[in-house]
Amino acid sequence: MLHRIIIYLLIGAANLLGVSTSYAEPPVLEIVACNYPPYELATPEDGLRGFDLEVVKEALSRAGYKTNFTFYPWARAYKMTTEGRAFAALSCSYKAEREHEILWTKPISSMTDIYVVRSDYTGKPVVNKFVIAEEKLAVGNVKGNYISEQWEGLGVTVDLSSSEELLMRKLLDGRVDVIPQVKENYLYYVKKKGLEGKFKIFKAEDNETSKFHLCISRKSPDAEKIRTLFDEKLGEMHEDGTYDAIHARYQ
Known part of the structure; x- marks a missing residue:
């Protein structure tokens, strides 16, 4: 009985002090x-x-x-x-x-910005968007990541996909020619899918590591x-x- 009274007194004191008795x-x-x-x-x-x-x-x-x-x-x-x-x-x-x-x-x-092309690509090193325009390469990108202004006036075709995986499949199938990518994501994907040797990468000189x-x-x-x-x-x-x-x- 005394034990219960002590517990009640402690709870009452906590409430008076504004301390919650529950978590x-x-x-x-x-x-x-x-x-x-x-x-x-x-x-x-x-x-x-x-x-x-x-x-x-x-x-x-x-x-x-x-x-x-x-x-x-x-x-x-x-x-x-x-x-x-x-x-x-x-x-x-x-x-x-x-x-x-x-x-x-x-x-x-x-993230380290790169451009990814297929391994059979033989054109100029793809180091910026102007080379892409000059070589008349079709660009693939993910919806929401695409900034239209960077391609305006360059006559570049841009194909938008809902995911990175779909985008990489399009590149392999030849539906796009180049993808602006993040090196860290690219390396993980290629290793996971066993696609080593299927692509070439170029450091994007027009984009800094961000x-x-x-x-x-x-x-x-x-x-x-x-x-x-x-x-x-x-x-x-x-x-x-x-x-x-x-x-x-x-x-």
């Missing part, structure tokens, strides 16, 4: 992505979910949030984010024209606050070695 579940943040190995994988492979996904999940967990990742074609995922139907999308590169609808976190990874970020919708509640927390926890992960440990699993 609320952490908020769940809905994040959308497209299948883009090794950055994010719609279907885990040997326990790997993609190094960007793992980094984002860990940083937000340290900030006190749970995460739910859902995969869509990129154009749809980005639209859901800008409309506020998803908290954020990954992985995104910075574009000034998106400032009014997106908040970017600090970089979560990097960064990927988590893109947070400006319409998401507490967007600024969560971005600040994310950046802080991402910095901690760099300092304590967690970030490097995640990336080491994909090498």
Whole structure:
């Protein structure tokens, strides 16, 4: 009896002090992505979910949030984010024209721009869009990644696909001649599919190696606050070695 009285007194004291006697579940943040190995994988492979996904999940967990990742074609995922139907999308590169609808976190990874052609290509080295125009090559790209302005006035045909995998199949089949690609994604795909020797790559001299970020919708509640927390926890992960440990699993 005395034991029960003590418990009741402790609960009452906690309530008077404004301390909750129950533990609320952490908020769940809905994040959308497209299948883009090794950055994010719609279907885990040997326990790997993609190094960007793992980094984002860990940083937000340290900030006190749970995460739910859902995969869509990129154009749809980005639209859901800008409309506020998803908290954020990954992985995104910075574009000034998106400032009014997106908040970017600090970089979560990097990408190296290349141009990919079939191994039987014999034209000039494809190092920029002007060579592509001169050689009259048909370009393939993914919907949502395509910036029409870069090809305007060059007379270049652009074929848009819903996924990277479909795009690579088109290149193999000769339906397109060249693909602007990310080297990290390309190497993973070729190794996974056993396509070594099927392609040539050229470093894109008209594009610098750039960064990927988590893109947070400006319409998401507490967007600024969560971005600040994310950046802080991402910095901690760099300092304590967690970030490097995640990336080491994909090498």
